[in-house]
Every structure is written in structure tokens, then in C-alpha cells.
Amino acid sequence: MTTNKLKKISTVSIYGIPVCKWGMSDTVQYLTDVIISRVPHQVITANPIMVMAALDDPSYMTIMRNAELVVPDGTGVVWAAAKVGQPVQERVAGFDLLHEMLRVGENYQWKVYLLGSTPEVIQETARRLQIQYPGIEVVGYRDGYFGPNDDDTIIQEIRVLSPDILFVARASDTQEPWIARYKEKLAVPLMMGVGGSFDVISGKTKRAPKVFQKLRAEWLYRLLSEPTRYRRMLALPQFVAKVLRDKDNVTKVT
Template identity: 40%
Template sequence: MKENILGVDVCGDTYEQLADKLLEDIEHGRKSFIVAINPEKIMKAQQDEELNHLLNQATYQIPDGIGIILASMLKGGKIRKRVTGIDMMLHLCKEAAIHQKKVFLYGAKPGIADEAKSKLEEMYPGIQIVGTLDGYEKDEQVIEARINESKAEIIFVALGSPTQENWIISHKDKLSPSVYQGVGGSFDVISGRLNRAPAFFQRFGLEWLYRLLKEPWRWKRQLVLPKFLIKVLKG
């Protein structure tokens, strides 16, 4: 079941429910596209029709951000748990290892996807990561050939948003994978190059506060959340 928040669809499924649906999509050869939704993206989509259309084209829009939970509560919706982009990726990797589904990592700076591959192989013994490719490769034929030759069923795309989502939309119908997820800087975090907020901040949806404490100059960006919630209330 999806809820619509200021014109953008958001799924209410848990990690487990989404994983079940995605495994079913793979079995039936259906193309699935996962996009993470947060208040910043929704606010940008208010002024950008193309972005709005792009977000709503996804098969599954996951509620990545405490602001989405608050918005759902304010509107009488039922979304009560976040599904973050990186945790969705990790949950899918766990399921891929269990069900022997092939995974491809595409994007980030040279070497990062390979480092993320090594870490994921440690975390999920038996996982089949059948290929990696950095985001600096510009030859479309090389990119498509590498992905298709790998026979991957799940691909994680780390090109930054909305570049990665646009790439997925324009390429998914000519590539072998069934499941596509844009994962932003997740390879950097998994590889250990970038630190994630401590578990306490994650548990209470306070990553934004952790980032603000670490990088106080980001305070203007944090104003998006109250503006978003006021707009939701008015809407």
C-alpha cells in the first residue's frame, strides 16, 4: 500500500515485505526500481516536475527519513518505520546470499565498489557479487556489456541522486538485472571510507542531528524538515 505525500508516492512496506516482493520480481523476470524518499527530495519535487515524475516512476519508494514518518502521522497515514537506502541494500544482500541471487555494484570513485564488494563478502558469506564498475566509466557499450555479461539479477547504482535514478530509468529495459536500487554514498560507507552515524542516532532517526553536530555549516539544509512538515500540514 502506498501513501501520497505532497504528490510523491511512498511505500509502507517493511524491509522483509519488500525483500519478499523483490525476490518474487526476480523469479518472474519483472523489472523493479527502488528509490529512497526523504523530505529534501519531496521539497525539490515541488518545483521540479521531472523529478516528481521520476520519483513516482519507481516501483518501490522507500521512506528514508524521519520526516516521512512524521508526515504520514500528521496526515493520518500508517507508515511508522523508516526503510533507509543503505539498510535496504544490506537486507537485499543478505537475502541474495541466502537465495543465491547474483549482485552487481556500479558507481562511486575507482576502487570503492571493489572495497565494498570485499566487505559485503565478509558480512554475507556465500554472496555472489558477480561484477563491479566505477562511476567514472563513460563508455555506454562497456557499461552495458559488463553488466549483461555478469548475468546479475540485482544491481546497486551509486551515482548520486537524481543521476542514478535517471540512469536506472534509461537503462533498465536493456540490462539483465531485475532489481535496481540507487544507493548514493552507500559504497563509501560499506567500504569503510565514510563513517555512518552511531547506532543511537540511527535508531531514533537522528542522523540529521549527527551530521549537523559534525558539520554545523549544514544548518541551512536542515531547515528543509520544518518547512516540509508545515507544507504537509497546510496540504
Template identity: 45%
Template sequence: MRFEEFTLVRVDVLGVQIDAVTLAEAVRTVEGFIAEGGPHLVATANAEMVMAAGRDRELARILADAALVVPDGAGVVWAARHLGQPVPERVAGFDLAEELLARAATEGWRVFFFGGAPGIAAKASEAAAAKWPGLTVAGVRDGYFAPEEAASIAAAIRASKPHILLAALGVPKQEKWLAAQATTLAVPVSMGVGGTFDVMAGVTRRAPLWMQRAGLEWLYRLGCDPKRIGRMMALPRFVMRVLAAKKH
């Protein structure tokens, strides 16, 4: 299926518009964005992000304006189905990032790795280059910087001429930074990837495949880092909001 034959369909999950796409369709959509030129923002919406958007008008606006919002998270997939607007599958941000890196290696797309603790982006890019020979790394930069450095960082990224910018700054910082710097960056595709670099660099591990398929990746993360319990409280609140929305 060529890109121009594929039409994005969005479903509403608690006020956030989610694209009902498969992983393969998301990759084809990004391929089309790169062919068109920039800028396009890709967001990976899980339950935590949806709940944050309900409190944060700026984040809500950014997601509404994003070129692609994939259903990242078992909670979002469940919610869409429960609300009568099912999406075909979960499109995890990590999986989408890996698929794009694989395509970049064969298509000659340049990728910039931005974010994470010092040294993590570099390790992630090295691991990616080893896994996908032919991958062109446009540049790397950690995510520790002062607000006044934002413009110069964006200009440096633009100068490296990437086709794809992966930003691991955490939600919602990465989405807000990418949106604010979109004009300066002029990158065809910018995507917030959260903790993806940590996994690629070998600092953390993803949940076993069976837990991913069972929608229990959140439980694995909590077991690995109990301090996430505060963030995880968004999940039961999300479920209650969805159940309440169904009644109406």
C-alpha cells in the same frame, strides 16, 4: 507470507507515492521482483528526495513509475503520519541494501556494485563478501564516467547478468540513470543507494543506533560534514510544506 499474498499499499507524501511497507515486506517484495524477472526500480525516498521531486518533473515521473518506493527517512515517516496516512516504519536504504545482500548470499543472487569514488565499490563489495559468505559479486564499477559512456557501461552490467544492481551515484542522478538505462540493463532489481558504499567500505560511519531510532541521523551527518548544510535546508522547507498540506 508468500509474495503473491502481499499487496503493496501506497500513501501520498507531497505528491510522491510511498509504499507503506516494513523492512521485511520490502525484502519479500524484491524477492518477488527477482522471481518475475526485470526490470524493477527500487527508490528510497527521504524528505530531500520528495522535495526534489516537487521541482524536478523527470524525477517525479520516475518515482511514480518505480516498482517500489520505501520510506527512507524519519521526515517521510513523520509526514505520512501527520497527513493521516501512516507507514509502519522507516525503511532505510542502507538497511534494505544489507538485507538484500544477506538474502543474495543464501539465494544465489548475483549483485553488481556500481558507483562511488574510484575504489569504493570494490571495497564495499569485498566487505560484503566477507560479511556474507557465499555472496556472488557480478561486478564492480566506480561512478566516474562521461555521459557518452553510459550505454557501454549499461551493456557491460547487463552482460554480467546480475539479479540486483546497487547504484551509488547520488540523488537524483542514480534514479535518472537507472530509469534511462532500464531496457539496456534488463536487471530484475535496480536500486539507488546513495552513500551506502562509503559506509560499507569504512570511509564514513552511520549514526549511532540511538540517533537512528530518534530520527536524528540527519544531524549526525551534518555534524560529520558541515558542508551538507545547504542540502539540509530542504528539511525545514519539507516540514513547512507538510504542515501547509495538512491545513488543506
């Protein structure tokens, strides 16, 4: 979905997924223009686990390829782009992008809706974000414990509240498909899956220390903190091996 008012996105193809090359500053400016223009955008924060899932599931691949903006959230995606000779400017972490958009949003009094996680986490997240960014308005929130029969009710509530930003915190195999399925009905300018960000914002969990962030090893901190994630993390070395094996074919659409 494009409009003449919006800048053309510079991308690198990672297995047909158009990953944005911009850094945080350009990404924030673009999404600011998106909200002002009221053009609905699904933003996906791509990591190797999601890319590997897309390679195994054609419907998920379609969702990633059709998203209006895919940012390089995972260090592995940043590495892959450099490996194929089309480096991105920097990693654009979804957690940081969330905060940057709210910081800018204070200047515009943007309205925000939060969807996902547990009742306790979502309520505390809404409270803390409203305190941290008093210039924005958290117009509504709902936990992630709902099924397909509840979708119409949730969509109607969001449409009535007409937020500028919708953050969805569910599992990646749920949040991206949900946004993709309903983004036209939702008609929110910025719709972004934020995974476990609400857990961190609410204080339920901690983000990786700065040293892990600087070493681009937040994934290692998460694995050490939650050893049960090891099965999911197996996708990381698999992704690296696949990129090294495929070489010139990484940038081709499959």
C-alpha cells in the same frame, strides 16, 4: 510494471509519490519475489530532500512516481505519512534494505553488481560485501566517474553479467535518473540507488551511532559530521513547513 505473481503494494501518496506502507520484512519478501519473477524494478529510497527536489523539477517527480517501489527511507517521510493519517509501518532505511537483500540473497546465490563512488571505495565495498555475504556473488563493479558516452559500455557489461541486483551509489540527482533512463535496457530485477552506502560499507565514513538512529536523527549526525551539507539540509525544515501548511493537500497529485 506489474505481474500477477507479485503482491499489490500498499502505498500512501505524498505529493503524488506512492510511498510504500510496508515495513522491512514485507518489503524484503516482496523484493525477493521480484527477483525470482525477474521483473525489473527501480527501488527509490525516498527522503524529504528528494521529495522537495521532485516538487521543483517535474522530470524528477515523474521518475519518482514511475518507480516500481518507493520506500520511506527518510524520517520526515515517515512523519508526513502519519501526519496525513496514513502511517507507514516503519522507516525502511536504504542502507539496511541493502544488507537485508544480501542476507536473503545468500540463500539463492544471487549475483550483485556495484556501480558508483570512487575507484578505491567501490573496490573495497565489493571486497567487504563478498566476505560478509559469501553466499552471494559480486559479479562486477565500476566507479561512478563516467559520462553519457560510457553508458552503452556499462549497460552492455551489466547485461552480459546478468546480475540479480544492481546497487547504484551516485548523487540522488544522478542515480535515480540514470536508473530510470536505462532500467528497461539493464533488465535487472532489482535496481536501487544507495547514495553514500558504499562509503560506509568500505569504512571511508561511519554510519550514525545507534542513539541517533533510535532518535530518528541520522540527518543531524550527518550534518554535525559534515557541516558543508547545511545547504542541502535546509530542505528538511522546508518539507516540514510545507506539509503542515498543505495539510489535506499532501495526499493529492499535483
